[in-house]
Amino acid sequence: MTGTVVVTGLGVIAPGGDDTEAFWRTLLAGRRSIGRIDRFAPDRYRTRLAGQVHGFHAKERVGSRVAVQTDLFTQFGLAASDMALADAGLDMAAVPEYERAVVVASSSGGTEFGQREIERLWRNGPDHVGAYQSIAWFYAATTGQVSIRHGMRGPCGVICAEQAGALDAVGQARRLIRDGARAALTGGTDASLCPYGLTAQLAAGRLYQGDDPARAYRPFAADTAGFVPGEGGAILVVEDAAAAAERGARQYGTVAGYAATFDPRPDSGREPGLRRAAELALADAGRAPGDVDVVFADAAGVRELDRIEAAALTALFEPYGVPVTAPKTMTGRLYAGGAALDLVSALLAVRDGVVPPTVGIGRPAADGRLDLVLDHPRRLAVRTVLVLARGFGGFNAAVVVTAPDAAHARAPQPSEGADHASIHRR
Amino acid sequence: MRQFTVDDLERLLRASGGGDEHMDFSEDILDEEFSELGYDSLAILEMSALIKREFGVELADEEVAELQTPRQAIDLVNQRAAEVPIT
Incomplete structure (x- = not known):
């Protein structure tokens, strides 16, 4: 153990x-x-x-x-x-x-x-x-x-x-x-x-x-x-x-950090709990915001909730401070399945060194100040990922996954999408 | 009431608890336990509801819970049907 x-x-x-x-x-x-x-x-x-x-x-x-x-x-x-x-x-x-x-x-x-x-x-x-x-x-x-x-x-x-x-x-x-x-x-x-x-x-x-x-x-x-x-x-x-x-198992990554918070009453004037969940999960993982390579956002699609999430992310990472993505724009929000799917995508991003995109949102709102991975996957060495999720009624949760030791890591899978010329390299 | 046969049992059991198409419901499974055949207590309970609907034979929940094998089920249904006066 x-x-x-x-x-x-x-x-x-x-x-x-x-x-x-x-x-x-x-x-x-x-x-x-x-x-x-x-x-x-x-x-x-x-x-x-x-x-x-x-x-x-x-x-x-x-x-x-x-x-x-x-x-x-x-x-x-x-x-x-x-x-x-x-x-x-x-x-x-x-x-x-x-x-x-x-x-x-x-x-x-x-x-x-x-x-x-x-x-x-x-x-x-x-x-x-x-x-x-x-x-x-x-x-x-x-x-x-x-x-x-x-x-x-x-x-x-x-x-x-x-x-x-x-x-x-x-x-x-x-x-x-x-x-x-x-x-x-x-x-x-x-x-x-x-x-x-x-x-x-x-x-x-x-x-x-x-x-x-x-x-x-x-x-x-x-x-x-x-x-x-x-x-x-x-x-x-x-x-x-x-x-x-x-037992010689190949690993996708480590569940390095986890935290959950609950929002204060909507009329309390206090900050919602998402930022705190992210901070607590990072602290639990022993990581600083600067260690995070990409954030998988909750991406509610509701203006006020998007503002809250963007504010939490810019407070933690500075404006445009970290790549942010929401591949759930391709699937819709899957309720209990949604964050599980995001975790899988986060781990495969670690494995393959590529971040799946946020699709079809057009121009992001100017006040968000997020570095969104838009429309095309982005090549990136991914070692640490923050995954965020919010549940209706005030639930906030954050998980930090980190790359496995090279000796135990899964081999990257070359895929058509990842090798395609449309990938943005930065 | 017509006889409740092994074919009836198979049909109703498949309807209530599913079953793979390859399973052979021939005579030699008559004394195997339902659990061995892959049917749990809820499948048997569901089957008893279907028996009531189709054959008009009502089995008490306690009786259903006691049923262990297809033969016991077939015998009980036919015995109970014989007791019911035909109206």
């Missing part, structure tokens, strides 16, 4: 790619995966665009038995977990079952499954509500199913902190490893693009309401008009650094 917690496996199910490398290529190509909702007819809803996962066949990915018992958000979590474990090359049989932990984030729970059962209740009566409703709707459904699938009988939990949740989950997974768990699956997924789920999201009043994907989600633009919801997420395998090294 070193107390150092490293990431050894990644799994992604997201708009633009239902495996890690496909998703990464999409990001580096700067391709937006936002379109009209085709899961149901969205005409009568104020929000009609979303980042959807296409071509995901649940029965093939998780097995037909599990497929009938679970909501899509859990199926995403199971498929991403399988992928992450395979990527980590972790032989579960070699890990004592009570030292296998699962802690993931969920924001909406199993809304689509729940809606289907409520429809049956109203249409046909209570005898027609399926028995699996009892477990499928629940926020912890993914945690439970992952735990069952891989015999993970150690500490298990779910964190619900809206878009901040996945960073909190990773922070909690790090605690569990430090407390003696041998390996943990962490991250988060969400899938709430059904009428019930979308209606619940609309209530917060932050969603883009038009039909133009190019105008839909433009954080840090002066005329931003909200954000686009998305579905999917990512799962990461984290382990104690010494144990990972002992």
Whole structure:
């Protein structure tokens, strides 16, 4: 036990790619995966665009038995977990079952499954509500199913902190490893693009309401008009650094720092907690702002929230003091999956030395004074990344990831996007 | 009521708890435990709801919880059906 917690496996199910490398290529190509909702007819809803996962066949990915018992958000979590474990090359049989932990984030729970059962209740009566409703709707459904699938009988939990949740989950997974768990699956997924789920999201009043994907989600633009919801997420395998090294695992990076804060009352006049979360995470990592190579922003797409984030970043790093990016402009905001996906992108940026872009926002607002990585990926030696996330209702979280020792590092993957001439070199 | 057969059981079990297409529901699985076949208690509970809907046979939750094998389920449903006066 070193107390150092490293990431050894990644799994992604997201708009633009239902495996890690496909998703990464999409990001580096700067391709937006936002379109009209085709899961149901969205005409009568104020929000009609979303980042959807296409071509995901649940029965093939998780097995037909599990497929009938679970909501899509859990199926995403199971498929991403399988992928992450395979990527980590972790032989579960070699890990004592009570030292296998699962802690993931969920924001909406199993809304689509729940809606289907409520429809049956109203249409046909209570005898027609399926028995699996009892477990499928629940926020912890993914945690439970992952735990069952891989015999993970150690500490298990779910964190619900809206878009901040996945960073909190990773922070909690790090605690569990430090407390003696041998390996943990962490991250988060969400899938709430059904009428019930979308209606619940609309209530917060932050969603883009038009039909133009190019105008839909433009954080840090002066005329931003909200954000686009998305579905999917990512799962990461984290382990104690010494144990990972002992089994010869290749690492993506270290979870070097984590912090969470909560905003003061909106009418208090006090500063929101985002800057403090970032400072605390850097302090936890033993890093100074000058060490940070790139920031993955929360990028709310809501003018006031963008201002708050830009102010936090310029206070910490000076105006234009650090490259800032928001690849979620290509996927929409994935709720519990969003920050998990950003962590994956941050770790792949470390691996490949390239930062994925913020796409299609046009000219950033002048008052932001951020060095945004716009429209094209940027070649950059990435050793230290700050990932920020905010959840509706006042949650702030920050994670600092750092590059692994060269001896244990993953080999860079040459990709079409990264080798493309369009990459900006600075 | 017509007989509740192994084919009925297979159909309703697949509908309630899923199942891979390769699994052979022949006679020799009749005495295997549901858990061995990959069906948990919720799948059996769900199957009992489908039996009630289709065959009109209502099993108590406690009875359902006791069911261990396909044969026990088939026997119980047919026995209970025989007790129900035909109206």
